[in-house]
Amino acid sequence: MPAARAQSRRFPTSAQRNAPRRQIMTRPAPPSGDLINAVIQYADLIKDLGGNRSLLRLSARRMDDAVICEALGREASRLGDVAVIWDDEQDQIVRVLDAAAGDLMAPTSTMQRMEQGDLELTPAALAYLAASQGRLH
Secondary structure, eight states, X not given: OHHHHHHHHHSOOHHHHHSOOOOOOOOOXXXXXXXXXXXXXXXXXXXXXXXXXXXXXXXXXXXXXXXXXXXXXXXXXXXXXEEEEEXXXXXXXXXXXXXXXXXXXXXXXXXXXXXXXXXXXXXXXHHHHHHHHHHHO
């Protein structure tokens, strides 16, 4: 009898075979240093948060910049997910926000936030857009 019991444990029952499989939830990899540096270096959407802190993000147009995309490779697709809270007085990162990791403060659509008036273009961003529009026409 014990041999039969051991043998029945090796093979799943029909109920076990038909049971829904659990999906293993994996947390996305955190943004690399290169991705964070790209957001800091090329940010053209800056929102003053007060207390000498700013929220740095890239616009959709900036995310399509060939120089940035080439430097980041496959990780360039995550540029829209990452924002950086920057301390202007200390010149350092306060926090990195990642929408892929579920940060509520990191919107997945920068353009949507711009339409709501939450973000504004810096003079550098306006100059970049003016220069790139001149090349398109």
